[in-house]
Each structure stands twice: as C-alpha cells, then as structure tokens.
Amino acid sequence: MRFFSAVLRIVTLLVLLWFLIYGVKLGDFEETRYNGSILCLSCIGIE
Amino acid sequence: MVSNSYIGSVFYNNIYQGWFKGICVPVMNCYGCPLAVMSCPIGTLQHFVIIKAFPLMLIGFLGIIGLVVGRMTCGWLCPFGFFQEMLYKIKTKKFYPGKVFSYSKYVILVGLTLLVAFWVGEPWFCKLCPVGSLEASIPLVLWNPSGDIFSQGGGIVARVGALFYTKLFILFALVTFAVFVHQPFCRYVCPLGAIWSVFNRFSLFRIKVYTDVCAFFDDCHQRCPMDIHVHQTPNDGDCTRCLECTKWICKSVKFKLAWAEDDTSSRRGRTDSHIEHVKEGRK
Numbered sequence: 001m002r003f004f005s006a007v008l009r010i011v012t013l014l015v016l017l018w019f020l021i022y023g024v025k026l027g028d029f030e031e032t033r034y035n036g037s038i039l040c041l042s043c044i045g046i047e
Numbered sequence: 048m049v050s051n052s053y054i055g056s057v058f059y060n061n062i063y064q065g066w067f068k069g070i071c072v073p074v075m076n077c078y079g080c081p082l083a084v085m086s087c088p089i090g091t092l093q094h095f096v097i098i099k100a101f102p103l104m105l106i107g108f109l110g111i112i113g114l115v116v117g118r119m120t121c122g123w124l125c126p127f128g129f130f131q132e133m134l135y136k137i138k139t140k141k142f143y144p145g146k147v148f149s150y151s152k153y154v155i156l157v158g159l160t161l162l163v164a165f166w167v168g169e170p171w172f173c174k175l176c177p178v179g180s181l182e183a184s185i186p187l188v189l190w191n192p193s194g195d196i197f198s199q200g201g202g203i204v205a206r207v208g209a210l211f212y213t214k215l216f217i218l219f220a221l222v223t224f225a226v227f228v229h230q231p232f233c234r235y236v237c238p239l240g241a242i243w244s245v246f247n248r249f250s251l252f253r254i255k256v257y258t259d260v261c262a263f264f265d266d267c268h269q270r271c272p273m274d275i276h277v278h279q280t281p282n283d284g285d286c287t288r289c290l291e292c293t294k295w296i297c298k299s300v301k302f303k304l305a306w307a308e309d310d311t312s313s314r315r316g317r318t319d320s321h322i323e324h325v326k327e328g329r330k
Binding site (some may be wrong): 001002005006009012013016017018019020021022023024026028029031032033034035036037039040041042043044045046047 | 052054062063064067068069070071077078079082085087090091093095098100102103104106107108111114115121141163170174176180182184187188196197199203206207208210211213214215248251286307
C-alpha cells in the first residue's frame with residue numbers, strides 16, 4: 001500500500017510536470033504574459 | 048516584495064510588461080498593482096476560463112506546488128495573509144467560527160471564480176477581490192498616474208464608480224473581521240487556498256503526529272492559529288502549514304516527507320519521564 005501510494009504520487013507529479021511543460025509549448029506562457037501586461041481594470045474596480 | 052518591485056512604474060507611469068509577467072506568483076498577489084512584476088494565479092485562471100482555454104501550464108504549476116507542500120505558501124509567502132496576521136495581533140476579544148463556514152471558499156472557487164466567469168465572460172472574483180482593493184485600487188486612485196496606459200477614458204479617478212466603492216466596502220469588512228477572527232480571507236474566501244487545501248491531504252511534505260505523546264491533551268486546536276484539531280486531522284484543508292504546532296513543547300508534531308497518508312503513528316522510545324516532563328511544561 002505504501003509503495004503504491006508513493007508510485008501514485010510520483011506519477012501524478014510527472015503528469016503535472018508534463019502539464020506545465022506542454023502548457024508552455026502550447027503558448028500558455030505568452031497568453032499569461034499578455035494578460036498580465038494589460039492594466040487590469042477589473043482588479044482596480046473601474047469600468 | 049519581490050513580486051511587487053517594479054519601481055519603474057513610478058518614474059515612467061507605466062506597468063511592467065516583461066518576461067516575468069508570464070509567471071504566476073504562488074500566492075494571491077494582484078497584477079493590477081502598478082508595481083507588480085508577476086501575474087496573479089486566480090486572475091490568470093479566470094482569464095483562461097473567459098477565453099475558454101484549458102490552463103495547462105497554470106494547473107501544472109499549482110498542482111506541483113500543492114502536491115509537494117500543500118498550502119505552505121499561504122502560511123509563508125502570502126502578503127495578504129501576513130497583513131491579516133498583523134491585524135489579528137490587535138488585542139481584542141477573539142472569535143472562532145465553526146468549521147462549517149470554511150467550506151464557503153470552495154463555493155467561491157467553483158461558483159464565482161469559475162462558473163460566473165465562464166457564463167458572464169468577466170472576471171467577477173477580481174472585480175470584488177479585497178487583495179486587488181488593497182494592492183491596486185487604493186494606491187492607483189490615490190496616485191492617479193498620468194501615463195498613456197492609465198489615462199484612457201479620462202484617467203483612473205474620473206472612472207471611479209459603484210464597483211470601486213463595493214470593493215472598498217468588502218476590504219473594510221474583511222479588515223474589521225480580521226481583527227477578531229484569524230485570517231478570515233484565507234479560511235472562508237480564498238479560491239487559491241481552496242485549490243491547495245485539497246492537496247493538503249495528499250502532499251509529499253505533511254504534518255505527522257506521534258500519538259503516544261499528544262494523546263494526553265485535547266486543547267491543540269486552541270493553540271493552532273487556524274483552530275485545527277492537530278492530533279485528529281493534522282493535514283486539514285484549512286492548515287496553512289505555518290508549522291506553529293511543530294514548536295509545541297510535547298514535540299509530538301513533525302513536518303516531514305511522507306510517501307503514504309498515515310498521519311499519526313506512535314513513536315517508540317518515549318519514556319514516562321519524558322511524558323511527565325511534557326505535562327509539567329504544559330502547566
């Protein structure tokens with residue numbers, strides 16, 4: 001059980017790492033940068 | 048401090064638009080703040096929901112942090128958590144609302160942050176977020192900068208309306224609440240905390256209790272800042288991993304790498320004299 005739990009966590013970690021890397025490859029990084037580079041009027045509370 | 052260190056904003060009347068804005072900070076930190084260097088994870092999450100794209104990079108980033116340390120960044124890095132911590136140090140009568148209220152943060156995560164953003168197409172959590180009020184709304188309205196990026200539509204102050212005052216009211220209510228209740232935003236509102244609180248139960252680094260010592264006492268929750276029964280549910284979703292419990296005199300609580308979910312265990316070698324010593328120390 002302990003071994004299975006450890007393996008499950010390592011596999012989950014690897015999947016999440018793949019999410020991160022593949023997300024960057026798909027352009028998530030540029031999209032996040034673009035969104036962050038616009039003045040967030042919603043955050044300031046003005047319309 | 049590091050994530051809000053773009054001093055150029057003051058000199059050039061603009062906001063940072065460089066490479067680091069592609070990275071999210073692992074805490075609630077508003078990118079509407081003129082000094083912000085990195086992005087807010089919840090603002091980014093809502094943006095991806097609005098454009099109807101799956102945020103693979105963000106899920107991977109938040110998931111890795113959650114799987115390794117759970118909510119530890121809430122307890123150690125979050126500037127808004129620190130702000131509330133300072134407010135709680137004001138000496139007044141303190142209140143401990145029941146555990147049931149802490150489920151409200153999941154409702155806010157799923158309802159306001161995800162579903163409303165999906166249906167309405169606007170980031171409604173950001174529109175009401177008290178972190179944004181403190182870090183972006185108030186500084187920008189007081190400063191009223193004149194750069195191109197700020198002066199569209201007549202400038203910041205000219206565009207202040209009902210939404211701004213609603214945000215201020217929410218912040219004021221939360222600040223008042225934080226004087227009497229420990230970190231109410233983190234416990235009842237924060238959608239980022241809600242995401243990581245799920246990981247608390249599975250994270251690699253976790254709280255472990257050695258029951259042979261702590262079984263004598265049942266007042267752990269009164270000593271825990273988040274009102275958690277540490278000896279019963281050490282890896283509760285509300286735990287921000289401040290590690291205050293690891294400093295208790297009984298030394299029965301440890302924060303360690305654990306590959307399985309056995310949160311409690313007995314430790315051999317505890318002698319009666321040690322237990323007597325602990326009991327004496329608690330008197």
